[in-house]
């Protein structure tokens with residue numbers, strides 16, 4: 001199965017790996033990020049031809065709706081939408097803020113990008129697939145083990161925003177089914193990508209790895225593999241699910 005796959009946060013550590021994997025799987029990838037040049041640099045390195053890059057701020061309602069409509073009109077129907085864009089806001093010392101020190105601004109910014117952004121993308125995608133049905137259509141959201149565990153050490157705004165994504169996936173799966181869209185997600189654990197490196201010094205990797213049953217920090221490719229499965233035909237009868245990609249760090 002192939003077709004158009006749109007990825008948000010394409011210039012990030014995991015977003016890049018997802019673009020690379022979906023291109024290898026045969027999808028025509030539309031890489032989007034805040035900075036078009038950064039998305040373009042990722043797209044340039046992908047195997048295959050016809051991939052595209054766009055600037056997209058997932059928190060901007062009109063921008064999301066307009067870009068999805070333009071892509072659908074000019075390039076065809078989007079088969080797979082991967083909502084990988086996200087932020088984790090830390091304090092000036094690179095630490096996760098306790099709830100008691102979290103400003104309303106940090107809270108709102110985090111919800112707007114991680115939670116509202118995921119909603120805006122899912123809404124636009126379901127509207128598009130309602131207008132034009134696509135065989136094997138998929139939405140893949142990004143939660144986090146932080147949402148499932150209540151975090152590593154605080155960062156309540158991030159934890160709450162990623163918890164909202166878990167609910168959005170379930171609600172979207174119910175409504176998406178009638179439109180032929182499977183709505184699933186991934187919940188990465190500790191993944192060696194820029195967001196983790198904001199607060200984890202590589203010198204501490206060996207110590208941290210001891211708390212992970214599989215004994216290592218994950219890679220962006222580990223997450224991209226799960227996204228590839230959810231994007232492809234082998235996940236045809238799966239919706240409303242979230243795949244843990246965490247080396248056993250949290251088990252249900």
Ligand SMILES: NC(=O)c1ccc[n+]([C@@H]2O[C@H](COP(=O)([O-])OP(=O)(O)OC[C@H]3O[C@@H](n4cnc5c(N)ncnc54)[C@H](O)[C@@H]3O)[C@@H](O)[C@H]2O)c1
Nearest residue numbers: 009011012013014057058085086144188191193194195196
């Ligand atoms: N790295 C981890 O350990 C980890 C763990 C759990 C979940 N996650 C989730 O995985 C996803 C990717 O994480 P990553 O580690 O690759 O992070 P990253 O910081 O490398 O990438 C995030 C990307 O999102 C983009 N972005 C930020 N705000 C945006 C906006 N408003 N609109 C569009 N793009 C925006 C950034 O420009 C960046 O390219 C995120 O949703 C993150 O919450 C990561």
